[in-house]
Amino acid sequence: MKPARFRYLRPETLEEALAMLAEWGDDAAVLAGGQSLVPMLNLRMAQPAVLIDVNRIAGLDRIEIIGERLHVGARARHAEVLRSATVARAAPLLALALGNVAHEAVRNRGTFGGSLALADPAAEIPAVTVCLDGAILARSSTGERRIPAASFFEGVYTTALRPEELLVGVDFAPLGPDFRFCFREVSRRHGDFALAAIAFAGRIEAGRVGECRVVFAGVEESPRRLAAVEAALAGAAVSDEQAWRAAGDGLGAVLDPIEGAEYPAAYRLLLARNLLLETRRQLEEEAAR
């Protein structure tokens, strides 16, 4: 048997799960899709005393429009989010990013909320959630917090989620119909974690970028909007390669790339710059269609 011993709890309701989290806190691990947790259990890198399996709790996997906002339940499987017509309409960037998330069998099981709670620096979902200014809903037995994605990710595998809180979903406010979205990624093999990826959302009017959002995955320890790059691109024509190149050249002063022997920081910076230029090319090609 691979994992170390744990106590297995299988709550049927959210209230039960929250009571268990209140009791066990840091000694518990929440099991949803298990696509990152179970490898860590098998390798015994994680040895929680208690596993709280949330797969039986009804409603945690809902994908729906509530008021004006898109709500993605934390236990919505990647495959469901990827194929959801509601998501394609309300937040197409999520679907664009999800095509790059892992492999079919992993997407069949892995969850949207699990990816956020794990906060792997190379993961796609945290980056697009920051890009779309999602509100992350954290529930505990004492209430609910809405945590803006911008302040949720605190470092490698570290989030603002408290030990007694369960991530129950994410809300996305709609962006206007004149927004365009791009998601591009460089990885060793399709479905592998990003060496670098870019999430871009921008209002394009008469061939010019208006308000825009630029977030990278796999480059820094946590995804964040890059205000300096967004300001540099605002007002630039999509066809103005020079302006985009200048914004790309400015990335060195803005980004603090992850250091690692296999991929030097300078390489990740180069990838980030190239992804920004590819984004411009994609926007230009799409406009020409």
Added chain:
Amino acid sequence: MTVDEETLTITCTVNGEAVRDVVPVRRSLVDWVRHDLGLTGSHVGCEHGVCGACHVQVDGRVVRGCLMLAVQADGARVETVEGATRSGRVAVLQDCFFERAALQCGFCTPGILLQAAELLEHTPAPDRAEIRAALSGNICRCTGYQAIVEAVEEAAGRLRA
């Protein structure tokens, strides 16, 4: 099994047959079907979700058998490569793999057959890039994938005919 090993009684269907068993909570789904049910067609390769040799279908979807606990299959419909073989669901794929010699040692083949079957059920006419993307989570160390992609492409054609 040691006395203090926590267990749970589960009931589910495996390859169409009702099964009831007492399983240690930390037993993986693939270890359970292999060691306790004797269904050794699902293989245990990397045991951390990278290789795809352990694929089984749970409620109609292919999953990593090493990343699900057996207790999580409680109430589910499980199908292994043995069930898919018996029902003929992967028969055309198996013929094409044989004809194209799309396997050497065969260790990865059961996982690939299940993943390819799922692909062809929702994408009857995949192009080669789609086949490669669908099988990107299955590692084969013998064939270099060329013959595998050809076999799936051939099977797709036959299934459409």
